Amino acid sequence: MNKYRADVIVTLKTGVRDPQGAAIDTVLKRTGMEEQPEVQVGKFFTVNVSAENEEAAKQKLDKICEEILSNPVLEKYEIKGFSQV
Amino acid sequence: MNKYRADVIVTLKTGVRDPQGAAIDTVLKRTGMEEQPEVQVGKFFTVNVSAENEEAAKQKLDKICEEILSNPVLEKYEIKGFSQV
Incomplete structure (x- = not known):
């Protein structure tokens, strides 16, 4: 048996409401750090x-x-950085 | 002004307890899907x-x-996939 290691990124499908992202957007705008951050959280x-x-x-x-x-x-989901360890 | 887009991955520092990862480990072992998953959550x-x-x-x-x-x-944190949009 070989061992493999991978990174997995799980994000919301298009059209699904992202309240965490919206909350971070609000903070970045309010603090003046970024006008249109369009943050997405996964x-x-x-x-x-x-x-x-x-x-x-x-x-x-x-x-x-x-x-x-x-x-x-x-x-x-997206599998990234797949490699044998 | 140019616009840039980046992916950011935030993970726990080495040595910090990862209860979410441990919970997923338990599920994977109990269901027989993987013996040593060593899941880390970020x-x-x-x-x-x-x-x-x-x-x-x-x-x-x-x-x-x-x-x-x-x-x-x-x-x-780690900044990945930085690009101009």
């Missing part, structure tokens, strides 16, 4: 998976992202 | 800044990350 995960090969690891990772790390109704 | 932001040039934009972004998006006592 979640970031680092996950290890063990698998026979890269393809199996990616499949496992997809399953983890879909079932545990994101809510597919409201959120989308 | 936050992900997309931010727009307007500035005269790239250097000024990066300075502005650093200030926003330090003062608004992260808690420098517990968290570190």
Whole structure:
């Protein structure tokens, strides 16, 4: 079994209201730090998976992202920085 | 003024307890999805800044990350995917 490590970014789907982002926007405008920050907030995960090969690891990772790390109704995920460790 | 867009990843500093990551670890182990996931949880932001040039934009972004998006006592930040829009 090989070990792989990946970064996962989970963000809201287009059109889903982002109250955390809106709150940060308000703060940045009020403090005069930035006029149009258009902040979007998401979640970031680092996950290890063990698998026979890269393809199996990616499949496992997809399953983890879909079932545990994101809510597919409201959120989308992106796997970045996939590498063997 | 030019507009720039960047992704910001905020994660816990080494040694800071990560209860969210530990909770996800527990779920992944209990469901048999992964034995040693070692999940780490962080936050992900997309931010727009307007500035005269790239250097000024990066300075502005650093200030926003330090003062608004992260808690420098517990968290570190990383600026990724910086580009002009």
